[in-house]
Amino acid sequence: MTAIMKRKVWIVWLLCWPLLIFATFYFFPPDFTGNKADVLALFVLLAVVAMMPINVKGTDLFFIQGISLAVFLRYGLFVETILTQLAILVFLLNLRVTKKDSHRYPVNMLMFMIVSLVSGGLFYLLGGSTGEFSGNAITQLVPSIGYILSLIIVNQILLHFLRIYIYKEVNTKFFDKDMLWEAISTGVTLPVGFLLYMLHTYLGTIAIFFVGVPFVLASLMLRLYYSSRKVNDLLQQTSEIGQQITQSLDIDEILDLFLNEVKDMFVVDYAYIMDAEQVENLRIIKSFEKERGIQATAKDHSFEEGISRRVWRSGRSRLYTKRAQWKNLTQGILPQTANAVISVPMKRNKKVVGIITLATDRVRSYEKHHILVMQILANYLAVAVDNARHYEETKRRSERCPLTNLYNFRFFNEVLDEKYNRFDENPTPFSIILLDLDHFKKVNDTFGHHSGNDVLCGVANRLEEEVGNKGTVARFGGEEFVVLLENHFHNESLQVAEDLRCAIADRPFEIFSDLDNGDRQVIYVTASIGVATAPDQGDDAQTLIRNADRAMYTGAKQRGRNRVASYVG
CATH class of the missing domain: 1.10.1760 (Arp2/3 complex 21 kDa subunit ARPC3)
Structure with a gap:
């Protein structure tokens, strides 16, 4: 009104x-x-x-x-x-x-x-x-x-x-x-x-x-009976929500589902989920506001004091029925219209790992039994998020090279196979760029394998910077790397390959030699590169990789190295 x-x-x-x-x-x-x-x-x-x-x-x-x-x-x-x-x-x-x-x-x-x-x-x-x-x-x-x-x-x-x-x-x-x-x-x-x-x-x-x-x-x-019925209904809904969120292994999906269910379960005009694990300030990772809906955010809850920080420090839930009870406690995220507030900690192994804060413009919208229900929901959410994070970490390790953090060749091969499987749906050309560092054994022999690993990591970083969202970069093995370029014709791919060659060859790498008491060294490294484009230069994943490999050895390595070569059938 x-x-x-x-x-x-x-x-x-x-x-x-x-x-x-x-x-x-x-x-x-x-x-x-x-x-x-x-x-x-x-x-x-x-x-x-x-x-x-x-x-x-x-x-x-x-x-x-x-x-x-x-x-x-x-x-x-x-x-x-x-x-x-x-x-x-x-x-x-x-x-x-x-x-x-x-x-x-x-x-x-x-x-x-x-x-x-x-x-x-x-x-x-x-x-x-x-x-x-x-x-x-x-x-x-x-x-x-x-x-x-x-x-x-x-x-x-x-x-x-x-x-x-x-x-x-x-x-x-x-x-x-x-x-x-x-x-x-x-x-x-x-x-x-x-x-x-x-x-x-x-x-x-x-x-x-x-x-x-x-x-x-x-x-x-009748009032007491209906109150008990409401509590029982809330507990039943809590169990159902817990089952739903623990079945998902995607953190973003879990948080969206949680907020959607909670705002239907309670009177909620504002809701905030905050990360409190290994952070100096509470960090809002998901929020709901009645004017804007659910939003993913990543900003620190960094003011000096507030309701959520008090819950974080004490590990105890807090309930306020109207604004007058908490308005002097915070200068934070809650809007001026908010009245009733409930804030509970998310705990795992008796440690606070997050905070859930709900608020509404209406007074006395939350009661003491809501704290019990929200604490149960918070524990469900903590378990669900923890499971999802473990899954994501396990998945990341299975897909990534532990040294360079690039995708490994097994994952890259799956992506390439999927491109071929869906080629009929999206018949646009794509290319493979295969590159091998020149004389890399000499780097290991001269400065040590640890220094050689530093060079590999540096090359990986430059490849990711240059390719960006144009494709996928992976470590092929040893000192070899491979790039899949999406929606690129052959001439366009050759230009990208040339840019990658220059990014490696024209800028030095700083290392600290293992064999000379850790002295700082500045060295230059070059790469030989082969390019093959589907579907003309390979009608399946292995053929495309093999042809890019042939282009690299016969067209680049055998012709003096530090160059880009195209596959010629």
């Missing part, structure tokens, strides 16, 4: 609410016959019930309708309207509505007042009467049914209006789950209210105790 709309709501309330109260008093004056203290007792009962709402599928239900019916039938519309308004005020105060959401006061009070006036007015139109129970319930049956139906329908009409024209919600439906839950709660509580009305006529004040206390206890038990 925009700031302008909020101001309009307050103006409408200030203009309409006093007039409606006065009109109700004038046309439906209160009936205070009997013990006036009973009115206070009924208000206390209403207030207690209003402080025990049950949140069902995002809808707050509180069972005041039954009590308000008893008040209406006994004391008339004005008293029922006043007590209901006060009960709504207690309900909102109990929710600790923030200044940002203060418009909920006029919205809810006006809505319930209109519901009371329409339902009460229909009751009178249908011939109903208020006051002490006459002993004939049949005469009140039709008006009471009209009262109940109008209570449900008018309430839903107003909610539908608010969603569309005030809150600007799209795709809202008139007949939805909110209406169903409202009808169920009203249908259950109104008979209790009618019973209270009848007993109050015969028993007096004691009837409020006999009916009210069991009603409050039943409301409390």
Whole structure:
């Protein structure tokens, strides 16, 4: 809701609410016959019930309708309207509505007042009467049914209006789950209210105790029961999420899946997953923000203090129900609109390896049992990420040369085979560049094998720099390297090969000789290079490599080295 709309709501309330109260008093004056203290007792009962709402599928239900019916039938519309308004005020105060959401006061009070006036007015139109129970319930049956139906329908009409024209919600439906839950709660509580009305006529004040206390206890038990059901449902969802994320071995996929499930499981406007393993500052690796969705990030959470850093240092979870509890703790990533926050550590082997922080603009959206659920989810995530990292490391080692960190020839061969297998789908030429360092044995004999390894690593780095994203570089074996160039014609590949030759030959390599007490040496190295292009110069992977090898030896090595040669069939 925009700031302008909020101001309009307050103006409408200030203009309409006093007039409606006065009109109700004038046309439906209160009936205070009997013990006036009973009115206070009924208000206390209403207030207690209003402080025990049950949140069902995002809808707050509180069972005041039954009590308000008893008040209406006994004391008339004005008293029922006043007590209901006060009960709504207690309900909102109990929710600790923030200044940002203060418009909920006029919205809810006006809505319930209109519901009371329409339902009460229909009751009178249908011939109903208020006051002490006459002993004939049949005469009140039709008006009471009209009262109940109008209570449900008018309430839903107003909610539908608010969603569309005030809150600007799209795709809202008139007949939805909110209406169903409202009808169920009203249908259950109104008979209790009618019973209270009848007993109050015969028993007096004691009837409020006999009916009210069991009603409050039943409301409390239902609230506790539903809370336990919510916890059980959350734990079941937690188990399912744990199974899903531990089945994947891709870290990015795991984090995306985790955030998608968590934001559906909780009320989440902002979520941050941070890496805390072997880092000086917490590093955000994945985030969700309601305006931007899920994003991969890699920035340090480097301010001096904050909620997540406190969790990191202490290893204990933290829960805040509103902004006032944490606003002085952090100058960090949480936006100004955030209120409720929950932050939990990800632990592995009793060590904190990450932090998960959730936040929402709504107050009191997280409860203590959410910490338990999030801690279980955090442990699942820590295990899943650890497994994925081990898998990636094992895969990397199986694909890479341990010395140069280039791909090894086995992996390169698989990539080349795959190129041939998919050539029919993508019939574009590709080339092999095979290069061998000239007189490399002399480098090993003169400076030692460790120095020779330094040269190999230097050559590998230059090849990767030159090739970039144009292809794949691998170590063929010994002092030989091989490059696969994607989507390159033969002449283009020859030019790339010449650039590689110059990158090796024209710039010296700095080494520290193993055989001369580690003295610094600057040496030059050259390479002989052969090029073959598919499909014309090789109709399968091994033929293409063999032809590039022939070009290197017959066209480059045997003709003086330090040159590029093309395969000639």
